[in-house]
Amino acid sequence: MIPARLVLAVQDSRYVEPLLNYVHGSSYGSALQVTAFTRTDSFLRYMETGEVPNLVVGDTEMLECWHARGEVNVPWLHLSEGNTAISLMEDGKSTPKYQPLPQLLDVILSHCKRSGGTAEKLNAGNTPILGIVSPLGGSGKSTIAMNMAKQLGVLGLRVFYLNLETVNSSVLFPSGSVGMEGSFSRLLYDMKAAQEPISGSELSVTSYIIRHHGLKCDSFEPNFNVKEMAEMNREDTALLLNSLVSSNHYDVIVVDTEEYMGERMQAVLEQAGLLIWVLLDDLISVHKSGVWIDQLEQRYPALYESVRKRSTFIVNRFTGQLVNNFPRKDINIDGVLPYIPSWKQLHQEELLLSSPIYQREVLKLCQQLLEGSGIMAIQAGGGR
Incomplete structure (x- = not known):
């Protein structure tokens, strides 16, 4: 860049x-x-x-x-x-x-x-969607997503961070905005209403957008209602992503997802121009990753072929050498992010966004995406 x-x-x-x-x-x-x-x-x-x-x-x-x-x-x-x-x-x-x-x-x-x-x-066409996904719980996916959103902002891009987890990890990092408590619940209502046949209205997300000062990008206020998030389906997610894209306010939308193949995850797999798969180099994690991707191929073969072409695989918590062979030949490791020993017993959440070593490596990853396979060069997946 x-x-x-x-x-x-x-x-x-x-x-x-x-x-x-x-x-x-x-x-x-x-x-x-x-x-x-x-x-x-x-x-x-x-x-x-x-x-x-x-x-x-x-x-x-x-x-x-x-x-x-x-x-x-x-x-x-x-x-x-x-x-x-x-x-x-x-x-x-x-x-x-x-x-x-x-x-x-x-x-x-x-x-x-x-x-x-x-x-x-940089943004000559549709706003690219960058999906951060993982077949594993506890892989550090949200830490990567938030750090990538922050570093892409530092690089001068207009970034939107969208968290689609049922239990939102970004709650630990207050945005600094006031007066927006409960706003995501109202946004969910607007999503449902906009899809009613007699509605005739388009979803507008502008009034729900906040500036997240810690992440240095825009976002929504986190939702604390687990039941409401569980009811957010594939159609709701697709509508929300399309509304953010059509706003033309952003150079990239970073999406933080669940770790299982639910409806929200499926919408991201369909619409993201680039998918960052977060893996871990330990025996059980490698096994689970292989099984999860096998299931994706068996259940959604057409989607899998499209996903494979838009995927980049990185190993998080890398300690200097890969010791496990991944069970699928189509998984090629494209990058690594380091293990940070001080995070093992973390008691200050802001440290996850301020490690000089981790920020440096995430910045390198962002630069590789911009200059290589290219966030700015990618096109939408099958759903956009």
């Missing part, structure tokens, strides 16, 4: 250097290509002769000098201090100069996307 081009124009080198060091040492380095200036003359010369950036981020003095040169055709973001403001704010936006670096970089990425940067141009 090509990173967004950012010009940083700040006179204080004590501000610029720590920011650049953080970008280069974090996952933001893959999403942003930063050219920094602390001298006004060098900045102005670059803006006249250099490559046009997606966004200029600067302090008051630098931006005012730039604006004074004439027409400004590049989107910009003002780093404000206290009550200071520049004279031409109608063409740009402002954000505090001093704030936590991850928060500042998220603001910068969001402005890169709104200004017509790389991320907005």
Whole structure:
């Protein structure tokens, strides 16, 4: 994925250097290509002769000098201090100069996307659906799904995280939104109502979408009613997925599924453009994975052939060497994610989203999907 081009124009080198060091040492380095200036003359010369950036981020003095040169055709973001403001704010936006670096970089990425940067141009057709599936309970599927949603957002994509588990694991990670309690129950009602023959109405999900600040993407407020989720069938799931796709708000929809072949899982298998199968390298897990996929082939042979072409297999909790042979010849391991010993007796749920080692490997997986088999290149499955 090509990173967004950012010009940083700040006179204080004590501000610029720590920011650049953080970008280069974090996952933001893959999403942003930063050219920094602390001298006004060098900045102005670059803006006249250099490559046009997606966004200029600067302090008051630098931006005012730039604006004074004439027409400004590049989107910009003002780093404000206290009550200071520049004279031409109608063409740009402002954000505090001093704030936590991850928060500042998220603001910068969001402005890169709104200004017509790389991320907005990636989605040329239907929004791809990325299904995270596993034949095993406790395989770490939800941890992978949430970390992938977060890292795809860091890469500059507009991401929606959809959890279809009967017992929603993302409940452990509060979204930070307020006033949306019970909203998924109302959404389920709207799904059923939209399918009534006399309804004539289309399902709209916009009013139910929240911003999940921990995952850095959009989502729905989790549902706590297990019975309601159990009643969500294949048709409901297909309708919900199609509504998210047709909204045209997202570059990718990451779907976290159940670990058995229920109706919601079937809808995801039918509609996902890419399926990430999460496996474990131990004797019992390998056996169960083989049996589960055998059953899928026997019960739904046509669906299985389609699924096989859209599947990528990864081994989670990899310790350095694969010791088991998987029982099917059509299972080729495409990637691994590491075993994190500190997660064995986890008592702080936020650690699942903040392990530097795990985040680095998930980011690599996301980049491989973008550049290889390609989230952006995949087409819908049989149902869309």
